[in-house]
Amino acid sequence: MRNTISIKKDENIKLNNNLKAYLNPKYAFFKMEKGTKLKVKDGSYVYKNDIIMVNSDGYTVHSSISGIVLGIKDVDYENGKKTSLVIENDFKENVRIRKSAKKTIYDYKREDVLNLFEDFSLSYDGIKLVNLFNEEYETLVVNGLDKEIYFGNMYFTLRENTSSILEAIDFLSIAFGYKKCVLALSNGNSKIISAFMDIIGTYPNIELRLLQDEYPIGFNKCLQEYLGYTNALVIEANKIVDIYNVLKKNQPITEKIITVSGNAVEPRSCINVKIGTLLSEVFINNFDFSFKNVDVYLNGLVHGKLIDTLQYVIDEKVDGILIMKKEEKIESECLNCGLCQRKCPVELNPKYVRDHLGKVRHEYKDGCIGCGLCDYICPANRKLMQYMKEVQDNEK
């Protein structure tokens, strides 16, 4: 691992200790990729957890609410405007009766697990979990670190699911034959550490690793490099919780935790929401803030992006919103200091990309992890990550 930096946090920005919930959105939106086949018709009724569409690559999309299908609409997502299926909630949470899950997760065999991953289209970073778990790895690394400095998604995930996480890791290590399982936690949170320490003794094959609160260790690629495991499957703790819930309940994942924080919003807290909910709806019903004189960051301050509307759909890629008092930032000419290149955790050269846009495609394939360290570190306030993303998008 080449570079990590310690980012000084504003001590006044602290999250509320209680996990909020907003599980009754009026509408839910589900992204339709190219080649998606709809499994429902306009005006039809859908149950919660029903398959509503199948993507071209075989991903099934499940409804997070029960209600009436209203039709198709273009809405904003983290990665741009997309056509979406809109469902209006009837607030009944009607669910079809399904085959019940096994008594304990240890009753599943490797093949059963892979079948469940396939059935519920569990994916991670755009890759099907079934493909990830089909590969042979020596080590399973579970990432219990938040990517973003002001986010608490991982804290609440770990706090609310301590025993489930350990049980799921233990089960996966048995089912998939991992020689070593490592759970990486931030050493800055004593409550979480002691909660895991209390019960980890019953799982001798899981090793706890406490890491310094440095950026960008929370990114899987950086964590793997930092820990020094070459042949390891690195997966975030919230995905382990998803796996546990799928095995335990035999139901798809329809909820996720997001963070709402910053020095211009009240209350600052993590909130459990339905996938497909509009951010604006969550805000109107739970938070107090105005768009005047504030900077709104989707997915965080360092690696997130500045947005000017809350009409974004919460999908797998949305981790939270940060609302900060407006700060004047003037982008100036490059100083040629080379800090962006020196600090890049994956040894790329953002300055070069910025200066040679359109000519660097092949060198940057699968390169940038989008940590935003180049943006953060640039003394000239240049928006370098934007260009890195552009190169990656062109590549795709």
Next chain:
Amino acid sequence: MRSKKITSRLNLVYIISLFPLLLFGIYKNIIFLSSKADINTIILLKVPLIIFMSVSGAILGIGINSFKKNKKVTTKDFYNGRGLIIESLIMSMMLPFKTSPLIVFLVTFIFVLLHLKLKLNSIAVMYLIIFVINELLHLNVFDITTQFNNEVVLRWTDLIFGLGEGGIASTSVILILLGLILLCFNPIYKKEIAISSIITFSLLVIVPDMISNNYSDIFKMLCGYNVLFSFVFIAPSLKYSAYTTKGKVLSGILIAVLTYFLILLVPYAASMISILLINLVTPIIDRIFVIK
């Protein structure tokens, strides 16, 4: 979210790192030399005078441009991110007293007036212009002149601390290295250039002398001719030096090698010419190392 104030911090660190040299210059010229050598204390006015002339030249250029209603009036293009005063301060430590203030004024004025976007190390350019003018006028101000009375005997520690003959920039080894240590505290200071050039130059000077067992010139080569000062304060210029880590190391090595050979021909301009020449090939050097 941005990491703030890095450039202003660099400027502050530059001033702090030059401060011991300035103080030492006052001590050397007023207290030490005045009692032992034939020294005119008016030389102390050199630093403020060069800064004043440089600022005056820039202000006059800006004033005339404003008068002509040109919109773009700036000194930024000429000064490589360190600012007018800091660059003047660095120049004042190397330049001769007799002609420099006037030439600094004229050069700054012309550059600002003409909006010259110099893609070269500005201090090196200024130094070389003054060097050439002085050479053409046969002023020989860059030569070390004997200032000491014959009976003055200096210990080697005096030489290391900069009490020997010559200007502050060409004699104060310890203080220049202290400046380097201070500058290393700023993340955007290109320490790789300074360190690699110092190490390479030292090896080039010391190894042949060790082989031939002749150490007579070793101290003069290492500490004289503003070489060390140039490596620490001028070569790592922000804008037009290499920015990739390996590129910085390579350009430092090349600057040192070139200086070593040029020092035999033009001792006082060797390091500046090397910096400028390497400056020209910097984009190529960076390009070699840009892709991992």
